[in-house]
Structure formats: structure tokens, C-alpha cells
Amino acid sequence: MRRPSAQLGEIIRRQREFNKFTLRQFAEMAGISNPYLSQIERGLRAPSATVIDAIARSLNISADILYEQAGFPVGDREGDDARARIEAALEADPALAPRQRRALMEIYDAMVMAGPVPRPRRRS
Numbered sequence: 001m002r003r004p005s006a007q008l009g010e011i012i013r014r015q016r017e018f019n020k021f022t023l024r025q026f027a028e029m030a031g032i033s034n035p036y037l038s039q040i041e042r043g044l045r046a047p048s049a050t051v052i053d054a055i056a057r058s059l060n061i062s063a064d065i066l067y068e069q070a071g072f073p074v075g076d077r078e079g080d081d082a083r084a085r086i087e088a089a090l091e092a093d094p095a096l097a098p099r100q101r102r103a104l105m106e107i108y109d110a111m112v113m114a115g116p117v118p119r120p121r122r123r124s
Helices: 004-018 023-030 034-041 049-059 063-069 077-092 098-114
Strands: none
């Protein structure tokens, strides 16, 4: 079975090519770098929800469509609430610059998209 990030990347690439955008054009439209978009399309990097939203806007489609096509659950209210609480906590922290807040949210989004990490078994 393919990783969801690889499947998502393939969907993004197909949509980009269908719309006849070069990698460079589309990366600029989405506000990301060419290498980063290339890594997303090849499934080497899992984009954050913020990046997926920007990509979806550039394609004039809903981000939910990208998530659904890639096999991610859509409409996870519990997950949405958790994300909102984390984002609010980061916004309330005066020690963090806006750039740091965005970076932390991108890390959080990438970890959520990657799914749970198996816990090591305890030795008996």
C-alpha cells in the first residue's frame, strides 16, 4: 500500500499537469519553492495543512477534495478542535514570532498527516 503523502503528491502533480502549469509556475502560485513542490509531488515530504490549502486554492478546488482523493479522513471534528486549541496556544505565546508559530503549526500538521507512530514494545 502506498503512503498517503505519496498518493497526495501524485494527485497534486496530476492536477497541476491537467491545468498545464509547469512546476515553477505552480510553486509560485501556491507560494512555495520549486524543490518543496517537487518533493511533495514525489511523496518525499508531507505538506502541512496550510500548504495543502494554498495548493487547493491555486487549483481552484477544495482542500477536502485533495484529502479525500488521497485517502485521508475528512471532517475529523476532534482533530480540528485539537488543532484549533494548539494554534490558539501558540498565538497566545508572546515569546514566539509569527514565523515560529507558522513553523510549529507546519510541524504539527505534518506529524498528524504522518499518522501515529508505533510504540516500542516493552521487554518482559
